[in-house]
Amino acid sequence: MNFQLPKYKQPNFDQEPFLSAPDARIVVIEIDGVAPEHYHALSIYPEYFKINGEWILASESRMDGVPVLKTDGTIQVVEFRNLRVGDKVIVGRTEDASEGIYIYAKGFSSNDTNSDLFAFRSGRSRETAYSMDYDKLYKLLIHERNNGYIVWVLGPAVVFDFDSRQALSALISNGYAHAILAGNAMATHDLEAALFGTALGQNTYNQQSPPNAHYHHLDLINKARQAGSLELLLEKETIREGVVYSAITNNVPMVLAGSIRDDGPLPPVIADVYQAQDEMRKHTRRATTIICLATQLHTIATGNMTPAYTRKDGEIRPVYIYCVDIAEFAVNKLKDRGSLEVTTLVTNVQDFLVHLKNNLVSP
Template identity: 65%
Template sequence: MAFQLPIYVEPNFDKEPFVSAPDAGICKVEAEGVAPPGYHALSIYPEYFKVNSQWSLVRESRMDCVPVVRNEGIIEAVEFRNLHVGDKVIVGRSEDGRYGIYLHATPFAMPEESGDVFSFRTGRSRETAYSRDYDNLYELMRYERDHGYIIWVLGPAVIFDHDSKKALSELIEHGYAHALLSGNAMATHDLEGSMKRTALGQDIYTQEQRPLGHYHHLDLINTVLQYGSIEKFIEEENINDGVMYSAIKKGIPVILAGSIRDDGPLPTVIGNVYDAQDAMRACTKKATTVIALATQLHTIATGNITPCYVNREGRIRPVYFYSIDVSEFAVNKLRDRGSLSVTPIVTNVQDFLVHLRNNLVP
């Protein structure tokens, strides 16, 4: 069966308590970057606010932001650091609709679950069978390639192996990626693998250590810095494979967020954490599917700025979020955000990528 988006079910605002509810409270910002007392904090779920006697859905919602009322009653999600004096912030922490604020926790029509109170193996662990999850993901990816916006959140482990590096490159080349979010390490070791066939000095196919291999990533960074850009390095060194090569060739955004652990770093790595957050949010606000691979910190960061829904072409639809890691703790870290937004798969990310390539790439 071909993939079909679930139907968004809007609250019935013609019923109580919505009809009798007053407009949501509003207070103005009095100091730059400081929300007024009693501010309302947004979640990953759709939230409606009654402004000028009309219920409105917040635009491009993001968790841990505050709702700000703009002209004509438009409501925007704004980070604390981006609040300015005079901004009209919605205040109030009752979310059941009685006071002009409603959090819609069940927005999409879902199939009925078993009525059994007790059942085995309801969690997600290394013992879970993920066959159905893979099948669902294949169908989702085929749909999203042409109708959605797929973001990959990548840790360096995805390119430590020749086969997974090649698999992800082919997925990018065949349209199964619209943006990449990662850090300096992934890009560095990917380019190292394309230039020297190693990652951190280890052969990406045989896993053998190369003599003086611990210099390889530093030599790679130094060479790219000499050229001044990753694009120029790829051109001058005749690089013709790899994740970075495929992404640049395809013309998709690659956001590399810096870290205190970085060597170098490479050109285009964003060193200012708030600039990196803004760049990531520019992508995640368009996301319809997010696939996070073996990078706990980047996964949490991306999860915190990605809502469970998006308004695309006038239609509200879910954002699918997959977290893949060999560690149960890592993949379940985000599951606490709600079952609508995260599907954890406990597996080796190299095997995961090869499975996707084998089922999606002709």
């Protein structure tokens, strides 16, 4: 059976409290980068604003942004730092339409009530049964490969193991990735594995640590900086496999956001945190499915800038987010943000990737 997207059910604005609700109040920005008093900060849910008697859905919803009414009548979400003098910001801190602002969390809700109020193991933990989650994800990714925009958020653990690194490379090469968000470490250790067979000095297959292997990632970074780009490094060192190689050869964009911990870093790593955020947001705005693997900080950052819904072919649809980590605490950090569609799996990301490859990529 093919994957079926849930239908979005919009509120009935032909009834109360919507009919008698006032228009949303608007204040014009007077200082660049400064929101007005009583500004409205958006949630992750779809939000409607009453403008000239009509309820308008914000173009997207994203935490910590403010709604700005544009001259074309659309409502855009803007970060504080991007506010400009003259911008028309909607103000108000109620959510029930009483100030012309309505937050709607039930658009994709299921009517299924066939479950007990009390049940054992209702949370998500290492004891959870994930078989159905995997089956749903296989169907979702097959659908999204040609109909959506799949974004991977990757920690370095995905390339520390020989099989998982090969599995992820195969998934990328077979169309199951449209963008990659990561840091310096993931790309560095993937390229280190391609050149030296190690990741952070340890062999990715047999776990041995050859003499002076702790130099390998530094040597790799140095070679990349000498080459001037990852593309030239692949050519110069005749690298023909791995995650970075698969991404570059299949024109899958990678945003590598810098960290104060970085060695080197590699040439494409973005040192300016706000520039990195802007580049990441270009892809989270397009995302229909996001898969976050073994990287708590990148996962939380991505989750915070990702709308809970998006428009695709004129239709409103959910954005699916998967968070996979061996630590329960790490996956629950993203789940706690209240996203409509976060599915958490407490498991080894190396095993997770091999499962996906074995079920999605033909031998």
